[in-house]
Amino acid sequence: MQPFVLILVLLAALPACADVIHLKNGRTIWADQVRETKTRVEYDLGDDSYAIPKSSVDHVEAGGVSPVHAGAGVNIPDITPPAPSFRHAADLVVKVIRDGKVDSDALTNIAQTGNPELAATAYFLAGKHESDHGRFPQAELYYESALRFQPDNSTLLVYYAACLLRTGQTADALAYAQHAASVDPNSPDALAMLGFAQFASDHTPDAIGAWKKSLALRPDATISEHLARAERESNAESEFTQRESSHFNFHFEGKETSEAFRRDLFAILDSEYDDLARDLGYSPHNNIAVTLYTHQAYFDVTRAPSWTGALNDGKLRIPISGVQSVTPELARILKHELTHSFVSQMSSNRCPTWLNEGIAQIEEGRSSAPFGHQLARMFAAGDEIPFNLLEGSFMSLSAPQASAAYAESLAAAEYIRDAYGMSEIARILELLSEGGSTEAALRATVHSDYRQLRDEMTRTLKEKYGE
Numbered sequence: 001m002q003p004f005v006l007i008l009v010l011l012a013a014l015p016a017c018a019d020v021i022h023l024k025n026g027r028t029i030w031a032d033q034v035r036e037t038k039t040r041v042e043y044d045l046g047d048d049s050y051a052i053p054k055s056s057v058d059h060v061e062a063g064g065v066s067p068v069h070a071g072a073g074v075n076i077p078d079i080t081p082p083a084p085s086f087r088h089a090a091d092l093v094v095k096v097i098r099d100g101k102v103d104s105d106a107l108t109n110i111a112q113t114g115n116p117e118l119a120a121t122a123y124f125l126a127g128k129h130e131s132d133h134g135r136f137p138q139a140e141l142y143y144e145s146a147l148r149f150q151p152d153n154s155t156l157l158v159y160y161a162a163c164l165l166r167t168g169q170t171a172d173a174l175a176y177a178q179h180a181a182s183v184d185p186n187s188p189d190a191l192a193m194l195g196f197a198q199f200a201s202d203h204t205p206d207a208i209g210a211w212k213k214s215l216a217l218r219p220d221a222t223i224s225e226h227l228a229r230a231e232r233e234s235n236a237e238s239e240f241t242q243r244e245s246s247h248f249n250f251h252f253e254g255k256e257t258s259e260a261f262r263r264d265l266f267a268i269l270d271s272e273y274d275d276l277a278r279d280l281g282y283s284p285h286n287n288i289a290v291t292l293y294t295h296q297a298y299f300d301v302t303r304a305p306s307w308t309g310a311l312n313d314g315k316l317r318i319p320i321s322g323v324q325s326v327t328p329e330l331a332r333i334l335k336h337e338l339t340h341s342f343v344s345q346m347s348s349n350r351c352p353t354w355l356n357e358g359i360a361q362i363e364e365g366r367s368s369a370p371f372g373h374q375l376a377r378m379f380a381a382g383d384e385i386p387f388n389l390l391e392g393s394f395m396s397l398s399a400p401q402a403s404a405a406y407a408e409s410l411a412a413a414e415y416i417r418d419a420y421g422m423s424e425i426a427r428i429l430e431l432l433s434e435g436g437s438t439e440a441a442l443r444a445t446v447h448s449d450y451r452q453l454r455d456e457m458t459r460t461l462k463e464k465y466g467e
Contacts, residue, residue, distance in 0.1 A: 019043070020061040034060050053382045092122050102126040102142070111145075120150040127159065135435030136166045136348045154184035158193045165200055167433070168345030170286045173197045181210070188218040199226070200314055202249050202289040204234050237291065244287065247273050252292040257320065264326045265292075265334075272335045276342050276363060280426050284345045288338070289315035312340040336364040346426065348433040354390035355438070357406055358413025359425060368411040375411050376461035379454070384408055387450045391438065415457050420446050 019034040021041060035042045041057050095106045110122040127142030143160040150156060157180035164173035177197040180190040195210035211227040214220070243250045245266055252262060269290065277283045311317045316337045320330070339360040343351050368375060378384050385401075385408055394405050416425055424445045431441035439449045448456060 022058045022061060034062075036060070055382075092118065093125055096122050096125045097129055102129055107142075107145075111149075116149040120146045120153060120156065122146075123149070124156055124159070127163070130435070131159070131163055131166075133435055134348075134350055136163050137434060139163050140167065152179075152183045154180045154187055154190050157183070158187075158189050161193050161197055165196060167348045168285050170197065170200045174201045174203075186217060188214040188220070191217070192220070192223050195223070195226070199230060201286070202315070204230050204237075208234060236293070240291070245270065247284075247287060249287050249289045250292075251289070257292060258324065261324055261326070268326050268331050269334055269338065272331070272338055275335075276339060279363065279422055280342055280346065280429075281423070282342060282346050282426065284341055288341050291315060291317050292320045293317060310334075310337050312337040312344075314341075314344075316341070332364045336360045339363040343429060346429040346433060350432040350435075351429060352387075352391035352438050353394055354387055354405070354409040354412060355425075355428070357394070358409035358411075361406065361410040362413050362417060366410055368407060368414055371407050372411075372461065372465040375407060376458075376465040378404075378408075379458040379461050384454070387412070387438075387453065411461065412453065412457060415453075415460055416446055419456075419460075 021034060021043060033043060036054070039054055041054055041060065092110065095110070096103060098106070107122055107126060111119045113119070123142045123146035127139045127146060130136070130139035130142060140160070140163050143156060143163055146156050147153070147160060157176050161173045161177040161180065164170075164176065174194075174197040177190070177194040180187070181194045184190050191210050191214035195207040195214065198204075198210060199207035208227060208230050211223050211230070215223055215227065237251055240251045240253050243252075243262075243266075248266070248269055250262075250266065257265075310319065310333045316334070318330075318333065318337070337360070340356060343356050343359055347356075375384075385405055390405055390409065394402050397405060413425070416428075427445050428441045431444055432438065436444070442448050442450070442453060446453070
């Protein structure tokens with residue numbers, strides 16, 4: 001790559017100036033622009049606009065510097081390309097990217113020059129532009145084209161593997177990451193990506209080895225964090241038994257579970273998998289890893305908050321201490337966590353947490369009716385948690401905050417399902433996978449942005465529960 005490609009990566013990581021909304025609960029919102037009315041604080045993020053009650057805001061700080069957040073789903077660190085090797089790349093970027101979009105005619109013309117290096121560079125630039133904007137399916141096509149011109153370029157292989165991981169194509173990502181590491185065995189980036197692909201493919205010992213090699217070549221705090229987690233998992237599961245089915249890779253401690261229990265567990269998971277495939281019209285690309293822990297081992301490995309009853313971080317992690325049969329509660333937990341695997345792959349890991357958790361609660365059979373009156377009062381008073389604040393992880397919330405967040409998420413998903421059907425929920429996930437924002441996906445399906453969704457839910461909750 002020419003030096004400008006490295007510059008592009010560095011520029012993408014630079015923080016941007018922003019206004020900071022400080023909430024009374026201690027949380028902050030980084031916005032491109034903030035406006036205040038008598039009752040609300042309105043703000044813009046990209047092309048989308050949001051509003052929150054003024055009563056929730058402590059103060060607004062102008063000219064802050066926004067932090068850089070990692071994407072959702074599989075955690076892949078920022079990738080710095082290997083040593084530059086392409087020429088004329090600086091000239092190509094102005095031809096390939098015009099007005100913020102990929103110029104397909106320019107790509108075709110460059111490909112027809114008969115210079116594979118130029119063509120590979122051009123298609124790489126197009127792929128990176130699309131992946132930087134979350135449009136992973138389109139990015140895949142461009143990376144594939146780049147690799148046709150330079151199939152052994154480790155930089156292209158690393159970026160393509162990362163894109164495949166984002167879209168849940170773990171087996172393919174592993175193959176390309178292995179190729180990258182074989183053609184450039186001294187690249188810390190290729191080894192790091194190999195580790196991520198191996199970990200996602202449920203080959204934890206191999207991932208540990210790859211990450212250790214990467215760190216020996218170049219220290220990296222993010223890789224060190226993932227290595228530590230993988231080592232905790234490996235130590236906790238050193239004596240676990242493994243078994244595979246048509247959809248799952250199981251890990252369990254033999255002395256903690258009976259054969260009859262495991263047989264029933266496998267059967268219920270297969271049944272729930274089929275239910276989800278029917279409801280969502282989708283089947284995951286790869287087998288899903290399921291690990292059964294003793295209570296303490298679960299928290300030792302995941303470091304999850306005490307209020308969690310299970311976790312899906314790409315693998316289903318279920319504490320089962322003292323459980324000797326598949327109880328209705330355990331079946332519910334399994335269905336909930338399994339739903340996350342479907343949703344993550346359908347949305348290319350871009351589903352906002354509120355929708356992800358709402359769908360999972362619907363699928364496990366929950367209803368918002370038991371707390372409908374409280375929800376109706378909360379929305380009528382404007383005391384609900386704004387949806388944009390529920391796009392990120394709930395893991396940092398306290399137990400009471402988490403309860404409110406889950407209740408609101410369920411009510412929102414129920415509203416969309418009841419008013420528009422599960423097919424529109426699946427369509428929202430599809431649009432998210434193509435790189436659209438949450439509000440853009442909502443407008444294209446249920447014809448609502450966040451403000452309109454909130455207003456419709458307020459009306460519906462009042463009609464149902466009389467508040």
